[in-house]
Each structure stands twice: as structure tokens, then as C-alpha cells.
Amino acid sequence: MQLLRTTYLSLGSNQGNKLENLQKSIDNIGNNVGLVRKISSVYKTASWGFEGEDFLNICIEVATALNPENLLKKLQDIESKLGKVKNKTEHYKDRPIDIDILFFDDEIIFSKDLMVPHKEILNRNFVLIPLAEIAPNFIHPIEHNRIQTCLDNCTDTSEIKKTDLPLIRPVCLSEKYNYIAIEGNIGAGKTSLSKMISEQFNAKVILERFADNPFLPKYYEDMERYAFPLEMSFLADRYQQLSDDLGQFDLFKNFIVSDYYIFKSLIFAQVSLAKEEFLLYRRMFDIMYKEISKPDLYIYLYQNTPRLLENIKKRGRDYEQKIPAEYLDKIHQGYSGFVKTQENLNSLIIDVSDKDFVNNNEDYNEIVDLIKKA
Known part of the structure; x- marks a missing residue:
């Protein structure tokens, strides 16, 4: 049996049927990445860093046997399958699905293709709020603070609205x-x-x-x-x-x-x-x-x-x-x-x-x- 590692992912969608995009992503993650343990509530937020439609955002906890590099590749394949086109510029834009690796256990990873913990976590309420909902006591491996504490210290003032939109956790x-x-x-x-x-x-x-x-x-x-x-x-x-x-x-x-x-x-x-x-x-x-x-x-x-x-x-x-x-x-x-x-x-x-x-x-x-x- 393989060693399972805990990873936290952020998912967002502002194109097409946003809730369906999130659900399909979760189902694909359950089929191809690992056991989806927790799903946060769905939060509605304004587009961040560009003018566009509002996003639906969530965070999920996943237990996976994949290493970080293969995890990234699997997530990119899921994004591509659901219609995301690779962005060739540094500017943010509309997308049917966006999946970011926030944490991979307590590892610190700096490579050409992957940076973990995600560098923008501490500056984004639309990540910290759903993450604190499912993992308030997880310790940020660089800041050495609980996620709830990171949220309390966040200076982002953008409006985040919790919704009642339902998502189903795939059963392993x-x-x-x-x-x-x-x-x-x-x-x-x-x-x-x-x-x-x-x-x-x-x-x-x-x-x-x-x-x-x-x-x-x-x-x-x-x-x-x-x-x-x-x-x-x-x-x-x-x-x-x-x-x-x-x-x-x-x-x-x-x-x-x-x-x-x-x-x-x-x-x-x-x-x-x-x-x-x-x-x-x-x-x-x-x-x-x-x-x-x-x-x-x-x-x-x-x-x-x-x-x-x-x-x-x-x-x-x-x-x-x-x-x-x-x-x-x-x-x-x-x-x-x-x-x-x-x-x-x-x-x-x-x-x-x-x-x-x-x-x-x-x-x-x-x-x-x-x-x-x-």
C-alpha cells in the first residue's frame, strides 16, 4: 500500500455553468488524484486582478499517493479536459476552471513549475475563507501560523459571499x-x-x-x-x-x-x-x-x-x-x-x-x- 499525502486545493470558475465545472472537477479529482476528504462551502467573489464575471470558489482536502509533480500534471489535465486554455501571458483572465495547489503536507517546494505553499494564499480572502472552513488548524509551513490566524491577519477587503449552492463529495x-x-x-x-x-x-x-x-x-x-x-x-x-x-x-x-x-x-x-x-x-x-x-x-x-x-x-x-x-x-x-x-x-x-x-x-x-x- 502506498503512502497517502494530504494536499489542499483551491478551485475557481467564472465561465459557463460554474457550479457544474466545480462538481466535474471534484469528480475528476476523486477518480484520478485521490480521496476527496472535505469540500468547503461555495463562495461567490468578484474577479481578482482583472475585469470579468464573478467567480465561484471552493477549497478541498485530498489524500493522494501522487508526488507533487504528478499531482500538478493530473490537475492540469483536468483543467484542460474541462476547457481551460493555457494562459500565455502573465495577466489573469476568465476561465471555466482553475485549480491551484495550496499545500502538500508541510512541504516547501520551489521549482520551475510549482511553488508550494502557493505564494498568494496570505493575500486572498477567497482562498483563506474556504480553506479556514475545512482546515482552520493547519499550520502554514513558512509562516508557522494556523490558517485561521492567517485569515485573521489578512488585509484583503474584497467582498466574499457564502452561498447555499450544493456540491457532492465523491465516495471512494x-x-x-x-x-x-x-x-x-x-x-x-x-x-x-x-x-x-x-x-x-x-x-x-x-x-x-x-x-x-x-x-x-x-x-x-x-x-x-x-x-x-x-x-x-x-x-x-x-x-x-x-x-x-x-x-x-x-x-x-x-x-x-x-x-x-x-x-x-x-x-x-x-x-x-x-x-x-x-x-x-x-x-x-x-x-x-x-x-x-x-x-x-x-x-x-x-x-x-x-x-x-x-x-x-x-x-x-x-x-x-x-x-x-x-x-x-x-x-x-x-x-x-x-x-x-x-x-x-x-x-x-x-x-x-x-x-x-x-x-x-x-x-x-x-x-x-x-x-x-x-
Whole structure:
């Protein structure tokens, strides 16, 4: 898990639908920068330093794993996406959105592209008033004064009007869920999605240790002979891994994302094992299943079989290249039956057959939105 740093940002808009610009900026920050912890009230102020329409201004507190340079780049990308044109002069002008980094923890940064704390904080009521609302006791790292004290000492006399305009704080996945399990057929992209969510939301990730299983390459060469030892070894390993990692989760209450759930073992065993072997396997499985924590959300990524075969070919694991389409179809049928019969499991099926969430950020954000709304 990455170290989260606290940053305070100032947002302002005086073009177009100003409130909508602020909300879209907050949503983008929540999706691409970090956890939005606090949002101030919306304040209406006259344009500062030039003649123009009134601004709507806010300050927000964000927890981010980004370093200052990458934070700046992400914020500039959000500004550009919402229509801000880079100012080639030193003069202020109208803009649909303006996002400034006020503080980054207690760091002092002087570089060509970034100065933190922001040099104009102490001279601007439209920054200090909303900032004091959400962080009155934060210490200015250069002035060594509380923000409330900085506001009390500010000589800016421009009029600032607090409004009742509403803004919605985006809910982070780590606030809504403690444990998410992502499953799918072979080649569906469950591991890639788990890693991406883990990185974005600073989650602990549990990845299946399939590469360490000595029976797996042998199984794809002779399925009938190696099915039972393969499935038993997988069951034991999955049970041990989930017991250890979810036991720590129960202790520390971290946000966890896994790229498999223990029921995967039963689904594959149903397809692979003969009747007598499966009955024995099921007895062992039922004992272990009772002991494993259930996920807050179970996600099944559906990929159609032709796309699965393409993905399997692309990732180039030699022992997977002979997997027949019929086998993948049976695995999907097993998952489908599982999802339909588990009434006490909070499930979400996402069809990713026409999505490329690894390379297309819009597809990825669409999936994250579906998870948030589940």
C-alpha cells in the first residue's frame, strides 16, 4: 500500500455553468488524484486582478499517493479536459476552471513549475475563507501560523459571499467497501483490473499464486490425469492465502481487492473432475468455505469466448495455448450458475467484451463508476 499525502486545493470558475465545472472537477479529482476528504462551502467573489464575471470558489482536502509533480500534471489535465486554455501571458483572465495547489503536507517546494505553499494564499480572502472552513488548524509551513490566524491577519477587503449552492463529495471505493473480489474466466482481465483498482485506491491486493502450481502445465497436457491433484493443490493454496490475508484485514480494516474468490475452486472442479472425485472434493471445500470471509462485493467480469482466446494468445503462456473454447464455455456456465444461486452474496456482473480498460481510461472509469453504484 502506498503512502497517502494530504494536499489542499483551491478551485475557481467564472465561465459557463460554474457550479457544474466545480462538481466535474471534484469528480475528476476523486477518480484520478485521490480521496476527496472535505469540500468547503461555495463562495461567490468578484474577479481578482482583472475585469470579468464573478467567480465561484471552493477549497478541498485530498489524500493522494501522487508526488507533487504528478499531482500538478493530473490537475492540469483536468483543467484542460474541462476547457481551460493555457494562459500565455502573465495577466489573469476568465476561465471555466482553475485549480491551484495550496499545500502538500508541510512541504516547501520551489521549482520551475510549482511553488508550494502557493505564494498568494496570505493575500486572498477567497482562498483563506474556504480553506479556514475545512482546515482552520493547519499550520502554514513558512509562516508557522494556523490558517485561521492567517485569515485573521489578512488585509484583503474584497467582498466574499457564502452561498447555499450544493456540491457532492465523491465516495471512494475504500469508503464503501472493505473487501472486493474480482473474478472472471481465464483471460478476462481480473488480475489487471485488481491491480489498477489497488493502485488507484491504495488497496491491499491479493493475487492468485497460479504460477507457483507445479501441476498447472501438466494439467493442460493431460487434463484427466492431473485434474484432481491440480484442484486440491489450488484449493489448499487459495484457502491458506485468503485466510492469512483476510485475517490481517479483519485486524487492521484495510481495503482489500482480490483477483479471485474461494468459490472459484468449486467452479473449476465441477468442470475438471470425475463424479466420485468431485464428491470428495466438495466435502473438503464445504469445510473450508465456512471459514473464509465473504466479500462486500463480488464482481464477475464477462468476456465472450473469442475475446478470451485472443487475450490468452496475447499473454503468451505456453501451457494455456491449447485451451479449447468448449472448456472456457463450461467455466463461464459454472460462474453464471454460481452468481444466480448465491442469494446472500452481493454480486455485480460487468460485460467487458467490448472494453479495453487497461489501455482506455474512459472504459476503466466506467467500470469504477459501476462498482461505486453497485
